[in-house]
Amino acid sequence: MKPIFRALADAARQLEDTSDTARLDSELLMAEALHIDRDRLLLSPPDRGVPDRFWQMVDRRKDGEPVAYITGRRAFWNIELHVGPGVLVPRPDSEVLIASAIEHFEGTKGPSRILDLGTGPGTLLLAALDVFPEATGLGIDVSRQALSYASANARRIGVDQRAKLMQGDWAKGLVEKFDLVLCNPPYVPDDAEVGAGVREFEPDEALFAGKEGLDAYRVLAPQLPLLLNPGGLAAVEIGHDQAKAVTALLARDGLQANVAKDLADRARVLLLTWI
Known part of the structure; x- marks a missing residue:
């Protein structure tokens, strides 16, 4: 077995207590250490020793630091985002918002104006602008640090x-x-159990939203009806067990709500349109 593959197996074993995706994490970190992409690592790995930097990154991951912070980037939909401490790491579940938008505007010229509330490193806004090349958009966030990443x-x-x-x-x-x-x-209840490293590394204000996880939705509820054009779509991410509660808050002033599910068949996005 080549040294690189032995190292990948060893790193995956070390990360099992920290991560549910230990093997994937080790592959992403090795690719970063070798300055190649993961596809090349798996299909045509270089015949060379393992960089010391790889083990340094594995140690950081063992402490719970997100892989995206360690590598400095994260893939989302068809784009790659640079991320780091102070911004929320994009999750695959959030891609349901982009998929829902594509479905909603199928057969039309697409949206002309896009708004991303709580844009973070630009995750949803930039993915949507990539999908809809004729559109322009606005991203709003309370964090200057997040906006610097987005820019x-x-x-x-x-x-x-x-x-x-x-x-x-x-x-x-x-x-x-x-x-x-x-x-x-943010929609995580303040006292909820979260994955290793989440509380320690990611910004609280992008994750936690009060005792029930509903504080942000209460702020958004009166705002959303004033923002949406006729024929438009508002797609709002929710926790898997929040569909009923968030629908009660957001389906108002002429907006009706439907639920889109993620790949695990869990409620993930509330889709708001005009009745």
């Missing part, structure tokens, strides 16, 4: 001329209407 990501992806970023408190003071509103608010 750099927009330039690197090549959509900076179509994306405006603004610091703000959700949609407070916003008077424009949009065809597509995307939002992944």
Whole structure:
């Protein structure tokens, strides 16, 4: 067995207590250490020794630090985002919002204006602008640090001329209407159990939302009907057990709600349209 594959197996064993994706984590870290992509690592690995940097990164992962913080990037939909401490790591579950938007606008020219509330490193906004090349968009976040990541990501992806970023408190003071509103608010109850490293490394304000995890939805509830154009879609991420509670909050003032599920068949996104 080549040294690289022995190291991958050893690292995966070391990470089993920290991660549910120990083998994947070890592969991503090895690819980063070798300055190649994961596909090349698996299909045509270089015949060389294992860099010391790999084991340093494995030690960081064993302490619970997210892989995305260690490598500095995370793939989401068809784009790659640069991320780091102070911003929420994009999750695959959030791709349901983009898939739902594509389905909603199928057969049309697509949305002209897109809003991403709580944009973080630009996750949903930049993915949507990549999917809908004729659209322009606005991303709002309370965190200057998150917006700096979003700005750099927009330039690197090549959509900076179509994306405006603004610091703000959700949609407070916003008077424009949009065809597509995307939002992944914090929705984890304050005392909920979360994965290893989440509380220690990721920003609390992007994750936790009060005793029931509903505080952000209560703020959004009166704002969303004022933001959406006729024929438009608001896609809001929810916790897997929050569909009923969030529907009760957001299906108001003429908006009706439907639920989109993730790949594990769990409720993941509330889709709001005009009745």
